[in-house]
Amino acid sequence: MCYDFSNNDTFLNNDKVKDALGVKDLDFVSCSNTLFDDMLEDWMKNLEVDIPSLLEDGIKLLVYVGEEDLICNWFGNYRWVRAMKWSGQKKFMSALTIKFIVDSVEAGDLTSYGPLSFLKVFQAGHMVPMDQPKASLEMFTRWMGGKLYGSKK
Known part of the structure; x- marks a missing residue:
């Protein structure tokens, strides 16, 4: 890298x-x-199978990915998150995707339902915090404070 x-x-x-x-x-x-x-x-151990039980227990999960990440591409991540079997799957799949706004600028697309949030960060590669430090800090701050939201898409 x-x-x-x-x-x-x-x-x-x-x-x-x-x-x-x-x-x-x-x-x-x-x-x-x-x-x-x-x-x-x-290395390369599939831990995805353990995630649904965490969601069922109400553990908050944020999956974020840079839209230009060639290692862990955003579309592949989006597909596995949507395909994951858990009690909130259907509502997550029908949830609105909203713009993640930082300083009045669109910094990403956010989909959330219950404890699960997926954020595609614009103009970022594999190391999102290095490529978009301001958006990353805002993402973590909001998520840790339970306020990860934006405007409707």
Whole structure:
């Protein structure tokens, strides 16, 4: 991926940050072969089958994707979210798609019903927060506050 993670490295290797995280003796690296090898057991594991039970328990789920993501394309994600079997599936499928507005600008398309929300973020690739930082911050802030909504499409 052609993203610059150097700001993350600098921030996480700052002595004050490491002290606050309780990891004074560790050095942060963006890509670790050791960690990658340790996580291989979970690589490409289908966890989709567990999501419906979370929704049934009322656990809020936000699926967001950049409209220009070539790794996890928005349409494929949209299709699996719509095809997922759960008690709110039909109402989710019939829910209106609304514009996600940030600073009076259309930043994405949002579909929500109950605990499930799907947001396609405009002009963003695989790393949505890096491509659209303002829209991402607004998305997370609203979602965590239970106020992820926009205007009708």
